[in-house]
Amino acid sequence: MTDAPVRIAEADEDRAVLAFSGDLDAPALRVLEESLLDPRLRRPKAWILDMSGLDHIDLACAYALLRTVTGTPEPVALTVRGARPAVHRTLRQAGLDTVAAFTA
Known part of the structure; x- marks a missing residue:
């Protein structure tokens, strides 16, 4: 794979x-x-995780997302967009559904 599996597509206040x-x-x-x-991720009060291009996520990476979001000094509104069923299932297993809204 030539592209990084995650990139910051945009970030503002x-x-x-x-x-x-x-x-x-x-x-x-x-x-x-x-x-x-x-x-660039310290200022925004909302994060959108666009997972429409993600084929697979393992639990270690899902837990890393959860640790990051729950460890921020200021609460971050988290939305997961476009997760495929298997990705959604892994994120739920890690507990991300307790801190994130999921959209199609």
Whole structure:
């Protein structure tokens, strides 16, 4: 894969959109964690995780998303958009459904 599995598609004061693609699994975990530390994600009060291009996510990556969102000093409104059924299932198993709204 030539593209990173996650990229910040846009970020401003109000919201950040993270676009996911391909597979998020153990080899991609470090890239994900580094992306989630990007300073552009500190200001927005809402994150949209566009997972329409994501084929697979493993539990370690799903937990990394959950840790990041629940560990922010200020609450972040989280929306997961376009997750395929298998991705949605893994995110639910990690508990992300307790802190995120899911949309088609």
